[in-house]
Amino acid sequence: MTRSTTLLPRKAGLLACTALIALGLSACNTADRLANIGKEPGLSGIDNPTQAKDYRPVSLPMPATRPQIRQANSLWTVGSRAFFKDQRAAQVGDLITVIIEIADDANLRNTTQRTRSNTEDAGLTGLFGLEAELGKVLPDAVNPGNLLGLESGSSSTGAGTINRSEAINLRIAAVIVQKLPNGNMVLQGRQEVRVNYEVRELVVGGVIRQEDISATNTIEYDRLAEARIAYGGRGHITDVQQPRYGQQVFDVIMPF
16 A cells, blocks of 8 residues: 555656656747747758768668679670660569559449238137137137237338549659569558658559569559558648547447
8 A cells, every 4th residue: 555655656746747848848849930930941951861860771672692694705694684784673672663543433323122021810719628718817808710910021221322533643663572483573662751740651562573564664553463552641631630539439339
């Protein structure tokens, strides 16, 4: 009991310190914004990006180093598909441009109607002479010939309409991350663009054939098998467009 009583003030002090730090940061941000009223936003200096505190070296899949084999008195390079060097992606770590041009239209309309009616009648004209005793048990007169009657009916009608139209036109550079035993290649690309306080993200992935790569080292999105394309964002605008967490939880657990 004494230990719990001791921990409570510590937790309260920690929460108070956290609240004060948050208020201090908010005040600093507010002061900076007030000081820059009427001024143009300043530009970042041209510095060495590797010296920034949040800099992280890029680590991507790379092909194993292989020595080039050249035949004597020959300009041909083993593995090339042309006299000059082939610029198309062929190995792990190579870059390729994915062209995404989606223009899909879908219009579906379904209507379902069902009706059912059932009627059942049953009589008990003789039950060892006991049918005459039913009048003593039941308050009203009983007709044994029409003792039991069942009737049921159901009706169901359903209608649904889907009208969808999508249009996306994007280009993104992806990296070959894996080469499969049959020669197909797995690519993965990610692009982020930040404008003010909103970040737009584009993610693409899939499996491609080397034969589908054009001479300009590009490939259409419909040539990707197991394609995964995501286009969205995060930031102030995206946060406002979504319902709050409490409302989302309420929508899930509310049975009505």
